[in-house]
Amino acid sequence: MFEWTILTVGHLSRNKFWGEDEETAYRLPLATCILLRGEGETIIIDPSLPAKEMAEALLNNSGLHLEDVTRVYSTHFHYDHHVDLDSFPNARKFMPKIDVDYLKSHRDEVMGMWTMLRSENVDVLEYAEDHLVSGMSMVPMPGHTAGISAYVFDTPEGKAMATGDAVMTREFYQHNESYFYCWNMQQAIDSIHHIKGMADLIIPGHGQPFLEKTYA
Numbered sequence: 315m316f317e318w319t320i321l322t323v324g325h326l327s328r329n330k331f332w333g334e335d336e337e338t339a340y341r342l343p344l345a346t347c348i349l350l351r352g353e354g355e356t357i358i359i360d361p362s363l364p365a366k367e368m369a370e371a372l373l374n375n376s377g378l379h380l381e382d383v384t385r386v387y388s389t390h391f392h393y394d395h396h397v398d399l400d401s402f403p404n405a406r407k408f409m410p411k412i413d414v415d416y417l418k419s420h421r422d423e424v425m426g427m428w429t430m431l432r433s434e435n436v437d438v439l440e441y442a443e444d445h446l447v448s449g450m451s452m453v454p455m456p457g458h459t460a461g462i463s464a465y466v467f468d469t470p471e472g473k474a475m476a477t478g479d480a481v482m483t484r485e486f487y488q489h490n491e492s493y494f495y496c497w498n499m500q501q502a503i504d505s506i507h508h509i510k511g512m513a514d515l516i517i518p519g520h521g522q523p524f525l526e527k528t529y530a
Contacts, residue, residue: 315449316352316467318474321371322362324520326493331485336494345394345519348476349376350467353447357385358402359465359476360519362394365401387442389478389519390462391417393428399435407435408442410452412461455480455509457492457502464509472514474523480505483521488529 324346327339334340345362349372356378363371365380372378383405388396391413399407409417417424417436425431442463443452450467458479465476480502481487487509492502509516510530517523 316350316357316469318351318467318469319349319375320346320517320523321349321358321368321375322347323522324362324518326482326520329483329485330494331483331489343394343520345478346476346517346521347371348517349378350450351376353449355384355447356382357387357447358383358405359387360389360395360478361386361397361399361401363397365398368398368401385445385447387465388413388439389464389476389480390459391424392459392479393424393431395478395519396435396439397430399438400432406440406445407438408445409439410454410461410463411441411443412456413459414439414441414461416460453508453512455505457496457498457500457505459497466513469515473512474515474517475509475513475526476517477509477519479519481509481516481518483518484516484524484529487516487518487524 324344327343328334345360347362348359350357369380380401383402386405386407388409453464455464482493490506496502516526
């Protein structure tokens with residue numbers, strides 16, 4: 315069982331459901347970042363801020379420090395979901411195997427896209443599916459990337475699912491649509507349908523949490 319706290323409420327660089335043009339970036343993207351506490355662990359899912367800002371968000375929302383974090387899980391390899399991994403000196407860092415392997419085999423290409431990504435932060439990544447904690451499971455949700463996976467965990471409110479960009483926002487879930495920036499659009503849509511009914515609470519990659527049954 316985990317207590318959970320949202321450290322950053324994410325947003326997209328553009329949102330079609332707000333009438334924004336998908337060819338235009340209106341703002342920098344920000345991933346939704348989640349803190350879990352339970353099972354003897356302090357866990358961050360999808361760290362989204364540089365070290366100084368992450369330290370402030372963690373302290374302001376939980377009273378914890380970066381040194382208190384024991385595990386960091388990222389849903390996929392896009393950099394906005396694993397910012398400054400070395401900010402967490404005492405944590406092991408995890409990502410789904412397919413995306414870890416892609417990141418390591420396409421290191422130069424990915425680092426060319428995201429110049430803030432440092433090679434040493436790629437090297438520390440371990441396969442998430444091999445190191446889940448009690449009360450937590452992982453569900454592959456391919457489409458946005460080949461390896462993107464949701465983390466499912468038990469909370470006092472019911473079963474929660476941190477989807478990363480398998481679900482961008484509540485609007486995308488409600489309309490069964492994926493984002494324009496996508497590895498395989500049909501698989502991404504299939505993954506959204508697959509999520510239906512799997513959790514009580516959905517925590518999307520770039521928006522506010524919502525009750526699944528309300529928008530299924």
